[in-house]
Amino acid sequence: xxxxxFTAMTDxxxxxxxxxxxxxYVHVPFCATRCAYCAFYGEQPxxxxxxxxxxxxxxxxxxxxxxxxxxxxxFGGGTPGALSCADFEKISKFLPIxxxxxxxxxVELSPATVTAEKLRLFNDLAVTRLSxxxxxxxxGTLAAMGRRQLAKKxxxxxxxxxxxxxxxxxxxxxxxxxxxMQSWEKDLELAIAIGPDHLSTYCLTxxxxxLLWKNEKPQMNSDDLEFYELTWNILAANGYEHYEVSNFCRxxxxxxxxxxxxxxGEWLGLGPSAASQFRRRRFRNVANLNLWMDGICRNSPVxxxxxxxxxxxxxxxxxxxxxxTCDGISVAALAAAQEFASxxxxxxxxxxxxxxxxxxxxxxxxxxxxxxxxxxxxxxxILKCFK
Ligand code: SF4
Numbered sequence: 001x002x003x004x005x006f007t008a009m010t011d012x013x014x015x016x017x018x019x020x021x022x023x024x025y026v027h028v029p030f031c032a033t034r035c036a037y038c039a040f041y042g043e044q045p046x047x048x049x050x051x052x053x054x055x056x057x058x059x060x061x062x063x064x065x066x067x068x069x070x071x072x073x074x075f076g077g078g079t080p081g082a083l084s085c086a087d088f089e090k091i092s093k094f095l096p097i098x099x100x101x102x103x104x105x106x107v108e109l110s111p112a113t114v115t116a117e118k119l120r121l122f123n124d125l126a127v128t129r130l131s132x133x134x135x136x137x138x139x140g141t142l143a144a145m146g147r148r149q150l151a152k153k154x155x156x157x158x159x160x161x162x163x164x165x166x167x168x169x170x171x172x173x174x175x176x177x178x179x180x181m182q183s184w185e186k187d188l189e190l191a192i193a194i195g196p197d198h199l200s201t202y203c204l205t206x207x208x209x210x211l212l213w214k215n216e217k218p219q220m221n222s223d224d225l226e227f228y229e230l231t232w233n234i235l236a237a238n239g240y241e242h243y244e245v246s247n248f249c250r251x252x253x254x255x256x257x258x259x260x261x262x263x264x265g266e267w268l269g270l271g272p273s274a275a276s277q278f279r280r281r282r283f284r285n286v287a288n289l290n291l292w293m294d295g296i297c298r299n300s301p302v303x304x305x306x307x308x309x310x311x312x313x314x315x316x317x318x319x320x321x322x323x324x325t326c327d328g329i330s331v332a333a334l335a336a337a338q339e340f341a342s343x344x345x346x347x348x349x350x351x352x353x354x355x356x357x358x359x360x361x362x363x364x365x366x367x368x369x370x371x372x373x374x375x376x377x378x379x380x381x382i383l384k385c386f387k
Contacts, residue, residue: 020256020265021071021101022278026057026091027271028075029289030082032112036146037173037204041273041287045082049289053271054087056296058094060270063299064278068268070096072257073105081113085121092125104128104256106169111149114157123164129255130161131169131200137190138183141176145204158194167253169198174227176204184227185234192238197253201231202246225373232369245324245372262321264314280309319382323375328358328366343385352378 030045030053031038043049073095083091097105106129107122114132122130136142137151161168170191174184191199203224232242240248244262247255261267261277269276273287283306286292295302307313322329334345349365352358357371357378367375 020103020260020263022068022265023072023074023257023260023267024065024068024070024095025257025267025269025274025276026073026075026080026095027269027274027285028077028080028083029053029272031077031079032082033148034146036144040078042078043289045079050083050087052293053289054090056293057091057270059296060301061094063296063301065096065268065270068096069099069101070268071101071103072260072267073097073102074257075107077108079110079113080107081109081118085117088118088121088125097125106131106255106257108133109157111154111157114160116160116163119161119164119166122166127166129167129169131171131198132157132161134158134170134191135173136176136179136183137187138179141179141183141187144176144178145173155194158196167197169200169255170196171200171202173202173204174231175224181226181230185230188231188234192234192240198247198249198255199235199240200247201235203227228373229369241326243326245375262325264318264321277309282307282309282313316383320376320379323367323379323382324372326366326372328364330364331360332363334365337386341385342387345382345385348381348385 029041029043030050031042032045034042096102105125105127107127108131110133132154134154135145135147137154139150142149142151158168158170172187172191174187188201235248236242239250241251241254242248243254244258247258249255257267264277266278267276268278269285272285272289272292275284276282283303286295286302286304291302319329334349338345349358349360352365352371353360355370356368357374358365358367360366367378371378
């Protein structure tokens with residue numbers, strides 16, 4: 001039953017979000033220091049480990065990706081900027097950066113790793129997009145998160161990036177212990193003043209494995225809601241399109257790579273701990289550099305959480321992610337799905353509308369700001385209609 005819904009939804013629901021094809025994700029698992037809130041897998045950037053990682057990355061690409069055509073490439077981490085220019089040149093010799101299908105190539109950079117030499121190389125290699133991990137322009141907030149850079153470093157790094165023609169995203173974090181609403185507002189105002197093409201604003205969540213949690217239970221701000229509302233109001237008033245719970249952009253500057261993932265498209269992830277949704281399977285590479293390298297060298301990659309990519313799974317996740325996007329779900333898709341539902345979808349969405357959670361516009365049911373805050377709860381109510 002969910003299969004038919006998925007067909008209806010992919011045909012009708014996500015056309016507005018992206019028409020982007022397969023993505024390629026490269027995970028660079030090196031971080032010189034550990035941020036206090038972070039529970040991601042990471043290794044110190046030792047030269048011999050980076051060299052071995054690069055050799056295995058090429059092997060993994062040849063094993064899994066050769067012959068594929070990719071419309072987006074995304075280098076994430078960890079800290080991709082921990083790689084040297086020579087490292088990036090090596091990678092560029094085997095990844096499909098000359099593929100005519102390629103539309104977007106993003107590299108995540110922490111401000112401390114931005115250099116003119118690296119930016120010149122990215123420009124020559126035709127990287128199109130940089131995502132800078134600013135997190136905050138307030139030195140006290142940065143210290144509370146265990147970030148090693150000062151705000152001035154972020155501003156200098158941004159100014160250097162702006163000397164080239166990259167589309168630029170800034171990552172910012174709110175709800176940090178000790179952060180006031182006023183200091184968050186200043187972060188937003190400063191970000192707007194320097195004019196990035198894209199902003200990702202994340203509410204701090206601290207995983208149990210993170211240092212911040214291990215040292216002492218952090219005092220979280222209880223007013224997340226106020227942070228969200230302030231953020232969304234300020235960015236909307238300054239011309240940023242809100243297109244996903246945490247993501248905002250200037251017109252035409254959505255992150256295609258992420259949109260493809262949210263629309264349950266396919267992507268291949270390379271490197272330790274990289275997730276993939278590729279060739280009808282969903283899996284994650286083992287989050288351990290040595291185990292990952294051993295597996296790759298033995299031509300037997302070590303994977304975790306591998307599941308066949310059933311249409312049922314895709315349908316469920318399509319609904320979950322669609323409700324987190326401002327484009328929402330198409331009314332035509334809902335009508336097509338009704339045939340398979342055990343409850344009246346139209347009346348459920350009318351209830352959502354009456355509660356101020358969605359609006360109907362341009363043939364779509366689009367979450368309002370209030371609806372985005374309750375996106376997961378709405379998605380669960382929709383899924384109940386198919387049980
Ligand atoms: S937040 Fe990013 S830079 Fe900081 S430790 Fe985690 S992966 Fe590394």
